[in-house]
Amino acid sequence: MTDAKAAGTLAEKSIRLQKATDQEYQAFLSRTFLYRQAVGSLIYLNATRPDISWTISKLSQYLDKPSMKHVTAVKHLFRYIKRTKSNTLVYKPTDNNLKAYRDSDWAGSIEDRRSTTGYVSTLGSAPLSWKTRKQPTVALSSCEAEYMALAECTKEILSLRSLKHR
Known part of the structure; x- marks a missing residue:
């Protein structure tokens, strides 16, 4: 993912995640993508990135039986993070509301x-x-x-x- 093109959105517009069929899951198993580890690292990152919370919540629902659509969504999120890695939380003195x-x-x-x-x-x-x-x-x-x-x-x-x- 180091050389991947950065993405400007959290997820692809047309993607609709759902549980993988047995055939889709077998296609996923033939690849060597560590889906659980990737989502786990995103969950760790979520402690400082509220903008990715919803997407991580959706991706983590398919840890038991992912498909290549899920892998594509994870990779897209990594590309988004690559583009927005300089975004930070800034706490300033304010009205404290x-x-x-x-x-x-x-x-x-x-x-x-x-x-x-x-x-x-x-x-x-x-x-x-x-x-x-x-x-x-x-x-x-x-x-x-x-x-x-x-x-x-x-x-x-x-x-x-x-x-x-x-």
């Missing part, structure tokens, strides 16, 4: 129709905490998926507020 932003996709998973929650909380100008994960239950409507995301985000804000006031 604690803010949070959250979203969810309704039934975004093709296999089990569960939604994904994502949120980021900021203190002043930079991200303080962030998370992306599949919701534990199936939401019956987009409104329900948004409420589950709101509940997760609210728990995080309450926790951070208690730390702020100590």
Whole structure:
């Protein structure tokens, strides 16, 4: 990947990840790409890169049976990181307002129709905490998926507020 062309986006626009068929998995096994190790290194990097959190969450759902589509998505993410490696989190003295932003996709998973929650909380100008994960239950409507995301985000804000006031 050292000589790979840098990518300007987190993922390819048309890619839709899903569990590999047995034939796709066998094609993956014939290659020597260390998918689990690659995703593991991305998870480690996620501690300082909130912009890649959602993509890593999606890629890590297929650790048990990846296909070459998953490998392509991992390589694309590495190319994006190559282009944005100089991006940093900058913490400046600000008004110290604690803010949070959250979203969810309704039934975004093709296999089990569960939604994904994502949120980021900021203190002043930079991200303080962030998370992306599949919701534990199936939401019956987009409104329900948004409420589950709101509940997760609210728990995080309450926790951070208690730390702020100590």
